[in-house]
Amino acid sequence: MKLLRPFQAYKAGIVVLPSLFHGAGALGAHWGILLRIALAWVAASSLIYLFNDWVDAPSDRLNPHRANRPLAAGTVKPWEAGLLGAAVLACLVVLLLGAPRLVSAFILAYVGLNGAYTLGLKKLLGIRQAFVAVGFWLRLLSGAAPIIPIALTPWAALFTLGLAYFLACFKGFGDIPEERQGQRWAMAVGGGLAGALALVALTTVCLKRSSEGTMALPELPPLFCLVGLHRYLASTFESDHSLEQSSGIFRDPVILIVMGGFVGSFFLR
Numbered sequence: 001m002k003l004l005r006p007f008q009a010y011k012a013g014i015v016v017l018p019s020l021f022h023g024a025g026a027l028g029a030h031w032g033i034l035l036r037i038a039l040a041w042v043a044a045s046s047l048i049y050l051f052n053d054w055v056d057a058p059s060d061r062l063n064p065h066r067a068n069r070p071l072a073a074g075t076v077k078p079w080e081a082g083l084l085g086a087a088v089l090a091c092l093v094v095l096l097l098g099a100p101r102l103v104s105a106f107i108l109a110y111v112g113l114n115g116a117y118t119l120g121l122k123k124l125l126g127i128r129q130a131f132v133a134v135g136f137w138l139r140l141l142s143g144a145a146p147i148i149p150i151a152l153t154p155w156a157a158l159f160t161l162g163l164a165y166f167l168a169c170f171k172g173f174g175d176i177p178e179e180r181q182g183q184r185w186a187m188a189v190g191g192g193l194a195g196a197l198a199l200v201a202l203t204t205v206c207l208k209r210s211s212e213g214t215m216a217l218p219e220l221p222p223l224f225c226l227v228g229l230h231r232y233l234a235s236t237f238e239s240d241h242s243l244e245q246s247s248g249i250f251r252d253p254v255i256l257i258v259m260g261g262f263v264g265s266f267f268l269r
């Protein structure tokens with residue numbers, strides 16, 4: 001359902017990064033608990049999207065790029081969204097019953113931060129991108145020690161924070177009027193620096209694993225990541241912003257191939 005942003009579910013995949021970067025079969029050994037944690041994050045983020053659309057419905061009706069959202073367009077009534085939210089919340093509670101307590105703490109922190117984000121902080125340049133990045137970081141923490149016995153390296157954290165900040169910067173780039181060139185430049189520079197940070201951190205992870213003998217081709221993940229960032233950046237400057245940007249990502253065959261190659265390269269021996 002569009003109201004829950006199904007294309008945004010890919011963000012929950014961040015929880016597997018510690019195991020993926022760690023190597024030595026860690027992902028296969030912990031796939032059960034990681035899947036449960038990922039599903040919990042999907043439910044939590046769906047609740048946030050519902051709340052965000054409910055709060056933004058009046059302003060979305062005035063925005064040609066967002067007027068087709070279900071609540072803004074009137075195709076979904078507020079009470080229907082409320083019932084859907086209750087069902088998603090019930091699923092989240094069930095998923096968290098068997099999960100480590102820290103996961104609940106991370107998700108509660110995410111809900112609190114994003115509630116504040118929706119209620120006004122998203123209007124602040126820099127702060128809103130940082131909040132998005134922290135949300136990715138909390139997902140990352142959910143897939144690492146002490147929840148499962150995989151240590152989270154600072155390089156994995158820097159990669160995730162840099163990548164999330166990059167995505168957040170250019171996701172909002174198209175919403176800035178062209179006459180506000182200063183803000184557009186600030187967004188572009190901030191996103192570019194964040195993308196560079198993500199690539200440096202990813203390269204360091206790959207070189208470390210190569211020196212340990214646990215990665216055959218450490219050159220590939222940074223290359224795949226660079227291609228993906230480049231394609232995402234190009235989509236930012238296209239004139240058609242009628243779709244959610246993440247929907248565009250999953251309609252781009254090159255990005256899909258790149259994402260598959262990125263993950264697959266960590267399994268090469």
